[in-house]
Amino acid sequence: MSAPVADVFAPETLRQAVDRILRVPDAHRTFAKDAAFAEEFWAIGPDLLQALLDHGLPHRDQGGSRRFERTDLHNISTYLQLPSPYFSALTRKASAMDAAARNGQPHRYELQLTAECAGRRHQGACAFTPVPGLERHGEPGSLRETSPGAFTVQARLPSDTHVFDADRSELLSLVADWELYVLPDGVIEDEGFSRATRLANCLIPTRLLLREAERRGIRARHGAGLLVAPPFTTLHHWVEFDLDGAWVPADPVLLTAFARWGMTEPAVWPYNRSVAGAVWHLLTWPPEVFFPVVHDHGRQAPLHISAR
Template identity: 25%
Template sequence: MARPGGTVVTAAGLCRGLDTLFAVPSEHRLDDVDRASARQLLGCDDRTLSILLDRGLPAGGDPGEERFDSRDLFNLALHSGTGTTVPEQAFAYSLRWMRSATEDLLAPRASRFALRVACGAEACGPAPTSMLALPRPERCGGAVHDLTVEPAWGVAAPSGDTVVCTGSELAVTATVHTRGERAELRSPELRAIVAEFAAMDLRWVKLPEALRDDVDLVARHGVASCDSASRYLAQLCLRAGIPAVTRIGWVVGMLDLVHAWVEVEDADGATKVVDPVFALFSATVRDTNPLLRDPAVALRTNRLIPTGLSTGGVVAEHRCAGEPAAARVTTKILPAPTRPEERP
């Protein structure tokens, strides 16, 4: 079964992926993809799609007109091992930076950051308010320059972690400077916890928003989002008496720009970043930097742009009539030149 351009996808690979698929529970299903779009995403023909249906691929609708949950299809394709599906190729492209030399992952980096939220309705409701999280790279040895908030009457929270305005739109732009850090994990207990987590052989999957923080899925089903993986690892640390918090922020160049990781206090008193999902991601890309999977090393890459928020927080929100409302969120993080006077 050939895709345009001659690429061949075997039914066997997709069937192997189906054998380990964590299907979206029925109460969270969307069934937002038709057969034609499903074939395109999986890179297969209609006969193979029918084989997958016969083997238990969840779907709604009448035979021949089935509809699928896009997250099921994405996860099936990503973990099929064919190397030719749309999700696999997109991941390989967006994570190619993981092949970089350690020096490149640590070097100072400048990015032009733009975050915008707007009401997603045709007509914004009464008493609208909009909120955005602010980049806080100084938490990781970086700095922010040329921070601009539009409209100008946006008010920063006392913590400096968010900005809020009355209105249907809000935007934040800035030049963000980041740098990486490589640090040994000194605590034997912490190293053992990170090694234990790595040995769980988890799979990162796209999950419904309601399940992204569900740590039970990690232990019971071996699947995790970056939020649930970070929460699970932080819990292991806290139970062992190791101070740990989760953190959310952005990653330059990632498909899912909002990311989560863990900040732990090591035996030497230093706060170090442990990113449980980067290790999972790196396993899907060939020739990645081995430090990304080393449980004895805390590698904070220069691509992390932290907020001051933990998992469960949101980087953008719009409210109408005092209730959360649908929002259009736009995030752009692009390379920027570095001026000497701006370096942290």
């Protein structure tokens, strides 16, 4: 039998979790998920869900059941560090990054990508094509299509312990206190919202840092690709600095989040350290929030990516 909610979470903690998501206006909520989804995907059981409702968790009553916004459940679960598959995967990513840096050896992963049909607007069978970066940045000759829409590739992530200099560190500090947050569609590219709330996805601070880097004369570019570690690998955005001809990735919001969640030691992984051991560059300057990794007849194909 699980412990009572009151024995696990202080009321103030639950209130803070709800107050945080209330920074998002109700207009951006779809209320499409039920209590079963909250428990299955985000480890928010019935007792905890009721306690959150008591603190003002937004919901709607539809068809005799309560409905919730997907991103609210995601962000509350992460804030409370519940053992969801997502939080467990983040823990693995932080651990892998730290291990690679500590032992001084690069990490090598086999990625498995499974694409789905991009839509039935095209005629005939699907024609899946990976972005050139998968082959360009993978281990030579490792990209293979094992079946229609299924690809494997070997990725190598370096062991990088670089801490950025004063100028770049001061730039990165502009967003170092922002909280990593899964934003709903209505504010997914809204820099004003993130500035006001200090809640941000990986894209918004990347764009801000790039614009400010240009203003300061710091050579930087937009890196996009994958945040890699077993078992799940996800799309990610970050900023990269040109250091003597090498592009070195930085992600102060991610490192601050890892430290806040107790996944890394802040003294070892400050916001101004490189994240080269966690990200795999595939694209530069992508225009889309959810950029393509595999196309189907030229359209972005829905994709699942695993790593081992």
